[in-house]
Amino acid sequence: MSLIDTVVMRGLSTQGALSQEDKALLLGLELSPRYMSASEVLWQESEDADLFCVVKEGWAYSYRNLKNGSKQILKFYLPGDIIGIRDFGFTRRLASAAMINKGVICPFSYQQLFELFGRSSLAAGIVATATRQQAQLSERLIYLGKYSAHEQLAHFLYEIYLRLKRIKAVRDNSFFMPLTQELISDALGMSPVHVSRTFSMLRDEGLVIRNRQHVKLPDPEALARLVEFNDSYIDEFLPPSFSELLKASP
Amino acid sequence: MSLIDTVVMRGLSTQGALSQEDKALLLGLELSPRYMSASEVLWQESEDADLFCVVKEGWAYSYRNLKNGSKQILKFYLPGDIIGIRDFGFTRRLASAAMINKGVICPFSYQQLFELFGRSSLAAGIVATATRQQAQLSERLIYLGKYSAHEQLAHFLYEIYLRLKRIKAVRDNSFFMPLTQELISDALGMSPVHVSRTFSMLRDEGLVIRNRQHVKLPDPEALARLVEFNDSYIDEFLPPSFSELLKASP
DNA sequence: TCACTAACCTAACGTAGGTTATGAATTATG
DNA sequence: CATAATTCATAACCTACGTTAGGTTAGTGA
Incomplete structure (x- = not known):
């Protein structure tokens, strides 16, 4: 078995999309x-x-x-x-x-x-x-499966915060978030009512201040600790080995 | 803004991995x-x-x-x-x-x-x-978020069934599945006890017969209807337009 | 200014599924 | 073959979250 016996490649092959050269190349990878x-x-x-x-x-x-x-x-x-x-x-x-x-x-x-x-x-x-998109999806899956609404929402907000920070859309730990609680509930798989409840909890804990579309995270690190956030999947850089290869190419 | 202002490409660019030619190509795509x-x-x-x-x-x-x-x-x-x-x-x-x-x-x-x-x-x-892998992940996410354990497990079993059928590992609607209920519970984000309960329900409904690692789906279509299964994401073929392009190439 | 609406909050109550526990069936190991 | 370790089934009880409902606030437009 080699790459050619892989599910998608087999499909390609039956569609006649693989040349003899391609096939030889695939077999050579074995x-x-x-x-x-x-x-x-x-x-x-x-x-x-x-x-x-x-x-x-x-x-x-x-x-x-x-x-x-x-x-x-x-x-x-x-x-x-x-x-x-x-x-x-x-x-x-x-x-x-x-x-x-x-x-x-x-x-x-x-x-x-x-x-x-x-x-x-x-x-x-x-x-x-x-x-990278797949990685974000996996991360969401993990939170949907095993964490409480409280941790899920914290994780969600912290991810948005990081992504916005990367595009310089965070100022003084505050940002603009044009999402209704209903949209958030559809993303996190919980009821809109429970999103509201959970926001109230986060507010009472002093972790999230929210006024309509304006969100402030007074202590982002506290949020991150709460969800043990691993930001490696938000990484925007390719591995060093890739850079070497790319620079070496004509 | 073009592709070059995209999050990953910006990373590539700062790593010095993009040549002038690459950049021109990217801009040309705009x-x-x-x-x-x-x-x-x-x-x-x-x-x-x-x-x-x-x-x-x-x-x-x-x-x-x-x-x-x-x-x-x-x-x-x-x-x-x-x-x-x-x-x-x-x-x-x-x-x-x-x-x-x-x-x-x-x-x-x-x-x-x-x-x-x-x-x-x-x-x-x-x-x-x-x-395709991402698509499967999305599908799982959807079921984790919005469906009951009953529907989730039905969907899970039907997906395994389809994937096994594709590699000719299903005979007479039965297949070998080396998964414990604990592994399934870790995949579906529910407790092992509830996996057992749900298997019992599916058994009582005549949808799934299971004996340790041996699974039989007496009526796979009934299962599929139950979860309204959309199998387009299991598709192993590339779009026709791709095939045309590939065949036209040297 | 006053409707009208969308978004949000909070409370009360019901339920799907978590947790803990116990025993039976199966498989692994000396 | 005996014993230990998994795996599974089912029951009893509990909690996080869904559902329904009513009220508040913030916009929007005549």
Whole structure:
């Protein structure tokens, strides 16, 4: 099994979109398969990210360990799935990955994948954008699954705060947020009434001051501590290795 | 504002990864900006997907309307964000998108983006894989947010069923699933006890027969109706337009 | 100025699902 | 084969959140 037996590539192949050259290239990427035992770990959160794997046999999953002791599983991987492209374009792993039962995986380096893009920094940038969005989505998923409304809303506000700060739209810890509580409730999967309740709680705790579309976070760090915010997924930089490659190209 | 003012591209630029040529190319992609009014819709779910946008001013969001009348918001977009790459590699929109307040957006065609990949079908395939994974994640998010445990588990099982069927691992509506109820609970964000309760309910309804790692869905279509399953995101084919482009290339 | 409306707050009450606990069935291990 | 460790089922009880409802505030327009 190689990349060519991957779910999407197989589709491409049957559509007649892959030339003989392409196929040869794909086969050339094949590395030695690795035999994995049940519950063996592929990688841990925040380790260096430098490869992805095709699952050949067995089931695997990616997950995040949470501060409250539980874990949130992001995805189960079945044979033919690619595991680890989520982190392509990041320096470190955003989630851990492990086998469920015993199986076989075929690893590929990000470098090989990168070279597929013909050293186009633009293509790499687009892909990085896509994976970053996915990372934000994962983060939201984690909060939907395992945290209370209080922590969810705190996390949501802190994320908005960080994103606005990055585009210089925060002044004196305050910002403009054109969202109704109903929109927020549709994003966080709770009732509008409970969003209101939760805002009141945050206000009483002195964490959030809000007046219609004007929001102030008197102590952003306190909010961040409350949700144990990990901002690595908001990172706007590509890994140093990418920069090297890109600069080296013509 | 053009693609170059996008969050990730700005990062690339400051890292010195973009050549003059790259920058010129990016600027060349710029189309005329569009002035949007508050709550104006950019596109609707299942319309043809052929472009993405850079948000220049204002806030936007992507969302899915649910059968129960509510909607789930997937993401809020702030100035400098790219909206619509989620659907790159799909034929149709997986979610709707609309403005929140008034603003300005700059549209770009997928075709232009596609040409960035140097017509490499491999790179396109990788990106398609990534976006497909994101789509699955979105789907899970929607179910976590707005549906009951009963519907969530039904949806989960049906998704596994479809994915296994695609790799020919389903026989007579039965399949092998090496997951404990605890793993499922960590994926769906509910307690193991409630997973058990919910399995019992599905069993009593005659929808799922399960014996440890052996699962049988006597009537998969009934399950699908229950969750109103939309399988477009499991689609393994790239849009026809991609195939044409790929075949036309050397 | 006074309607009219959208957004928000708070209270009262009901329920889906969390928690804890106990026992049975299955699988792993010496 | 005996025993330990998982995994699962079901029950009893409790809480976070949904639902319904009524009232307040802030805009908007005649």
